[in-house]
Amino acid sequence: MKREKRLTRREKKEQDPTRAERLRHAAPHIHCVACGRHMEPEEFSGINPRGVYLTCDHGSRFPSCASCQVTAQYLIAEHDRTGQPIAKAGAWH
């Protein structure tokens, strides 16, 4: 007797190739304002976070890599000085 074949993860993926993409779009998208790197929410917590939130004079919060903080602060200062939207780097993955 032939048993019902259970689908592997890969086969499920092949049946619904857009699922991963849809999930990715549903997740919050955080990108460093200075370099455009995609960041995960977990990066902002912990003892030594890789990501920080910087606040401008108007109280908007901007995500940045810890290593990009100086650049991000400069961009935010420019935004506060000129009143223009922050000149953030293009987002990439």
Ligand SMILES: [Zn+2]
């Ligand atoms: Zn960055």
Ligand SMILES: [Zn+2]
């Ligand atoms: Zn992203």
Ligand SMILES: [Zn+2]
């Ligand atoms: Zn602002």
